Amino acid sequence: MIAYQLTVPVDNTPGKLARVSGVLAREKINIRAITISSFGERGFFNILVDDPTLARKALEKAGIKTDLKEVIAVLIDDRPGGMDRLAQLLGAEGINIENAYGFVLESSKSAVLVVDVNDLEKTQKILKEHKFKTLSPEALAAIEPFHYMKY
Numbered sequence: 001m002i003a004y005q006l007t008v009p010v011d012n013t014p015g016k017l018a019r020v021s022g023v024l025a026r027e028k029i030n031i032r033a034i035t036i037s038s039f040g041e042r043g044f045f046n047i048l049v050d051d052p053t054l055a056r057k058a059l060e061k062a063g064i065k066t067d068l069k070e071v072i073a074v075l076i077d078d079r080p081g082g083m084d085r086l087a088q089l090l091g092a093e094g095i096n097i098e099n100a101y102g103f104v105l106e107s108s109k110s111a112v113l114v115v116d117v118n119d120l121e122k123t124q125k126i127l128k129e130h131k132f133k134t135l136s137p138e139a140l141a142a143i144e145p146f147h148y149m150k151y
Contacts, residue, residue, distance in 0.1 A: 001124075001134040003073040004052040005114065008045040008059065008066050012038040020045060020064060027058040032140055033114065035101045046099065048073075048114065050141035071116045072123060073135040078104050078111040086113060086132065093126050095119055105143065112143075 010016040017036065024031060033048040049055045052068055059066040076082040083102065090097060099116035112135065117123045127134060135143075 001072070001136045002070045002120065003048070003114065003135060003137050003140055005069045005071045005116070006045075006047040006049060006052060006055055006059070006066050007069050008047065008064060010043055010045065012041050012043045016043075017045065019062075020047075020059065023058050023062045023064065024049065024055060027054060029055045029058065030141070032143060033101065033103055046101065046116075048140055052137065069116065070120055071114050072120065072127070073112050073114045073140055074127060075105075075133040075135060076102075076111050076113050078107060078109055082111060083113055086115075089126065089130055090115075090117070090123065093122070095123050095126065112140075 008020055010020075021031070030050040031047055032050060035046045037043055037046075047055075056066050056068045074086055076086055087097070096118040097115050098118060100113055102111055102113040104111045115123070124134070
């Protein structure tokens, strides 16, 4: 199942995240996961949100260049080797993981690894054959990690 990630290229200067988060907040778009990467004077944000299409429109309207990218959100075991099982499988099948990030859903039980791969169709087929579960955009939007903890 395909999920959607916003990729926002940015200059590595103060206030860039605030500008993006401000637009999303005004539109009542919920950020579900984010990574921030930089290299020298440039960088990018990879963002999972509850409404990727609306988020892209809002950011573009605000003059913020945004790419809506297809990714796969894979459910993995939250234990030593949980991610390795997936990485080894994809590597052995010649799939290049170009970008990835993850988060825990429930400690010692389940996590999600979001992967940006060089061949989505082949990856989906491999994951299905090996009984990996993937999450839809709707499932990602509804995730409530750490629901068992009291803050």
